[in-house]
Amino acid sequence: DELPKNSLRNPVVEKILNQLVNVVNAIIKDPTLGRPDEIRIELARELKKNAKERAKLTLDVNKAKDDHEKFRKTLQSEFGIKNPTRNDIIRYKLYLELEPNGFKTLYTNTYITPEKLFSKEFDIEHIIPKARLFDDSFSNKTLEVRQANIDKSDETAYDYVKNTLGEKALADFISRVESLYDFYKDKFKAKYKKLLMK
Numbered sequence: 001d002e003l004p005k006n007s008l009r010n011p012v013v014e015k016i017l018n019q020l021v022n023v024v025n026a027i028i029k030d031p032t033l034g035r036p037d038e039i040r041i042e043l044a045r046e047l048k049k050n051a052k053e054r055a056k057l058t059l060d061v062n063k064a065k066d067d068h069e070k071f072r073k074t075l076q077s078e079f080g081i082k083n084p085t086r087n088d089i090i091r092y093k094l095y096l097e098l099e100p101n102g103f104k105t106l107y108t109n110t111y112i113t114p115e116k117l118f119s120k121e122f123d124i125e126h127i128i129p130k131a132r133l134f135d136d137s138f139s140n141k142t143l144e145v146r147q148a149n150i151d152k153s154d155e156t157a158y159d160y161v162k163n164t165l166g167e168k169a170l171a172d173f174i175s176r177v178e179s180l181y182d183f184y185k186d187k188f189k190a191k192y193k194k195l196l197m198k
Contacts, residue, residue, distance in 0.1 A: 109173075122144065
């Protein structure tokens, strides 16, 4: 969807994107260049990387694209979702992430059956509430029972489990998080920190 002007709430980013649009339009209008086959945007933090690191980043991006296409086909064939949305794919990826925990949620340890994955019983839950930390990244999301998501409100995951479910549940929660970190290692590091943040 087209973004309305000033909708990003960050004038610097909006200005940069406007400049990018102008550059791309100028390239398209130039008869010697024409419409580009590919547009690669490198952020300043990526420019610090050497050629080998940038090549690995490109491979990772391409792998993620291939994985998304594979997930899309799985959602169509196994879950009967004709046109899977980005949110459907995220929900499925979060579900697969819970496999080492027996497809059970992290806070309440509730088993998610494949039939209920896309039901209203389970939500995509922000580990650190968006109201506290505007972070909509994958590392700040997990699946949880809808009622737990509602009860959690604007607490962190750690505080919610401790304050609402008690010390025994907190010890079990920490154990589940540690097990997932042991399984995934560095791929889980950012989520691990958020899950245990007080």
